[in-house]
Amino acid sequence: AGIGKAPFTAILLVTEMVGNLTHLMPLAVLSLTAYLVVDLLGGAPIYEALLEQMTMPKTVQQLHRPDRLEIPVFFGSPLNGKTVRDMPWPKEALLIGIRRGEQEVIPHGDTLIHEGDSLVILTDATKRTYVEYQIGKILKGLIK
Known part of the structure; x- marks a missing residue:
């Protein structure tokens, strides 16, 4: 959620892999917290940052x-x-x-x-x- 800057996608993927909704709320809180921390620190989505480094010196x-x-x-x-x-x-x-x-x-x-x-x-x-x-x-x- 933090690295990819896609918290809802992370929540859905982990919920799908686990197979039940028991941990959905804690997972949502954790994912949104990770997203906010990365956003406040000025982090860029990892895939965009890697693409920028690879394509444009x-x-x-x-x-x-x-x-x-x-x-x-x-x-x-x-x-x-x-x-x-x-x-x-x-x-x-x-x-x-x-x-x-x-x-x-x-x-x-x-x-x-x-x-x-x-x-x-x-x-x-x-x-x-x-x-x-x-x-x-x-x-x-x-x-x-």
Whole structure:
């Protein structure tokens, strides 16, 4: 009742599982109390909070005018053979995809970057030049 912020659903489910109405009133009081405590403390429903964390990283929420950059990884690039986690990405950039031939890979920390890949990066339009400059420094091997 407290976590899901659905006290009546919780009451009905527990009553159905128990199979009798003997404990209906204490269960109702307990569920409503749990709901009120979570509400007073400013808690969010668990499923909405999890969905928000999974779908919208903070970087993406802060973008006013989203812009996509595609950066090719050439032969001899310092990115070749590195994992996504090992690279010093600019904090204004978010790597959202890696194009590898005909397929697109959704990157995570352990994803290896290979020569011939094309990195798809999301940034704000106002920060595009800065992000390109920073990634250019990485590609030239100036930042290790």
